[in-house]
Amino acid sequence: MAQFGQGGKPTIGAAQWVVVVHGPISEDTLGHSRVKTEALWGATDVVEPQPLGIIGAMLRCLEYAQGQHIVPVDARNAGLSKDVRMDTHRFHEFDIPIDLLNMTGGGVETFDAIADAHISNLKKFIGISPDQSILEIGCGIGRDAIPLTKLLSENGKYLGVDIIKPSIDFCNKNIKARYKNFDFIHYDVADQLHNPNGTIKTVDIKLPVSDQSIDRIIAWSVFTHLYENDIRHYLNEFRRVLKSDGLTYVTVFIVDDVILDSARRTNLTPFNLTFEHLLAEGCFINDPAFPLGAIAYTRDALLAMIKDAGLELNRDFLRGAWSGFFSEPEDGQDVIILNTHRHNI
Numbered sequence: 621m622a623q624f625g626q627g628g629k630p631t632i633g634a635a636q637w638v639v640v641v642h643g644p645i646s647e648d649t650l651g652h653s654r655v656k657t658e659a660l661w662g663a664t665d666v667v668e669p670q671p672l673g674i675i676g677a678m679l680r681c682l683e684y685a686q687g688q689h690i691v692p693v694d695a696r697n698a699g700l701s702k703d704v705r706m707d708t709h710r711f712h713e714f715d716i717p718i719d720l721l722n723m724t725g726g727g728v729e730t731f732d733a734i735a736d737a738h739i740s741n742l743k744k745f746i747g748i749s750p751d752q753s754i755l756e757i758g759c760g761i762g763r764d765a766i767p768l769t770k771l772l773s774e775n776g777k778y779l780g781v782d783i784i785k786p787s788i789d790f791c792n793k794n795i796k797a798r799y800k801n802f803d804f805i806h807y808d809v810a811d812q813l814h815n816p817n818g819t820i821k822t823v824d825i826k827l828p829v830s831d832q833s834i835d836r837i838i839a840w841s842v843f844t845h846l847y848e849n850d851i852r853h854y855l856n857e858f859r860r861v862l863k864s865d866g867l868t869y870v871t872v873f874i875v876d877d878v879i880l881d882s883a884r885r886t887n888l889t890p891f892n893l894t895f896e897h898l899l900a901e902g903c904f905i906n907d908p909a910f911p912l913g914a915i916a917y918t919r920d921a922l923l924a925m926i927k928d929a930g931l932e933l934n935r936d937f938l939r940g941a942w943s944g945f946f947s948e949p950e951d952g953q954d955v956i957i958l959n960t961h962r963h964n965i
C-alpha cells in the first residue's frame with residue numbers, strides 16, 4: 621500500500637492490492653494515513669493499511685466507507701511512477717518486501733513473533749525432523765519456509781504453494797536460490813482478497829506431489845478464507861498425499877453459540893470477527909460484502925468434511941485465542957491436526 625517516503629512523498633510497492641475508495645471517506649479511518657492519488661490512480665483515495673495489514677485495512681474500509689464504492693486494484697496495472705520505492709523487512713538472511721509481507725494478514729511489527737510462534741507450535745504439536753517432506757498451503761512470502769531451511773536437512777523437502785504470484789516469485793528468487801530442496805509454486809486461483817484477477821479455482825489444483833509422500837502439511841489461515849467445497853478439495857488432496865504416519869496442522873475458526881457469544885463480547889482481533897451471518901448450514905461469514913474475509917465453521921461441519929475426505933482428527937482441536945472463549949488457548953486460531961490412519965505422536 622502507499623508508504624510515505626522521504627519528504628512525505630507517497631510511494632507504492634509494486635504488485636500489491638490497493639484499496640481504492642471512490643468518494644470521500646472520513647479523515648480518521650482508524651488512523652490510517654490517507655493520500656490524494658487522483659492524478660496517479662484516477663481514483664480518490666488509497667488507504668494505507670499499517671498497522672493492521674491488508675486484511676484489516678480492507679475490513680475497516682468496508683466498515684467505515686459504507687455505501688461507497690470500494691475496488692481492490694492490482695497496483696501492477698496502475699501506472700506506477702518512477703518514484704516507487706520498495707521497503708523491506710530483514711528476516712533471517714532475507715529482505716522481504718513489506719508490501720508482500722502485509723499480504724500475510726499482519727504487519728512488520730508482529731511478523732517475527734508470529735514466525736517464532738508458528739515454528740514452536742509445529743515442533744510441539746506435530747513434530748518437525750530434518751528428513752521430512754513438508755507441504756505448506758498458503759506459504760505467503762516464506763514466514764515458515766525461511767526458519768524451516770534451518771530445520772530440514774538436505775534429505776528433507778519443502779513445497780510451498782500460494783495464489784499470490786509476487787510472493788511465490790520472491791520465494792523462488794530468494795529462498796529456492798539458496799536452498800535447492802525448497803520449491804514454491806503459484807496457482808492463479810481467483811480470490812476476492814488475495815488474487816481477484818485469478819483465472820482458476822481451488823478445486824482445479826492437483827498438487828504436484830506423489831501419493832503418500834508427505835510427512836507434514838501446514839496451512840496457516842487458509843481454510844479461514846475458503847468455502848466448504850474448496851476445503852473439501854484440499855482435504856481430499858491431503859488424504860492422497862499424506863503418508864500413513866503423516867500429520868496436518870491446519871488453522872480454522874470453529875464456532876458454536878457460546879464461542880460466538882464470547883467472540884462478539886470480547887472482539888479481541890483487529891478484524892472484528894463476530895461472524896453474524898449464516899452462509900450455509902454450519903458456516904458463518906463475517907461480512908456479506910466480503911465473504912472470503914473470514915469464514916467460520918461449526919465443529920460438526922468440519923468433522924463431516926474431515927470424515928468424508930477419509931481423514932481423522934489425530935487429537936482434539938487445538939483451541940484458538942481469537943474468540944476469547946478458551947482460558948488456555950494453544951494457538952491464535954483453532955487448529956485441526958489430522959492423519960489418515962490412527963496413531964499417536
Ligand SMILES: C[S@@+](CC[C@H](N)C(=O)[O-])C[C@H]1O[C@@H](n2cnc3c(N)ncnc32)[C@H](O)[C@@H]1O
Pocket residue numbers: 723724725757758759760761762763764781782783784809811814822840841842845846850
Ligand atoms: C493469512 S495468509 C498466511 C500466509 C503465510 N502462511 C504466513 O503465515 O505468513 C494466507 C495465505 O493463503 C493464501 N491463500 C488463500 N487462498 C488460497 C488457496 N485457495 N490456495 C492456496 N493458498 C491460498 C493467501 O494468498 C495467503 O498468502
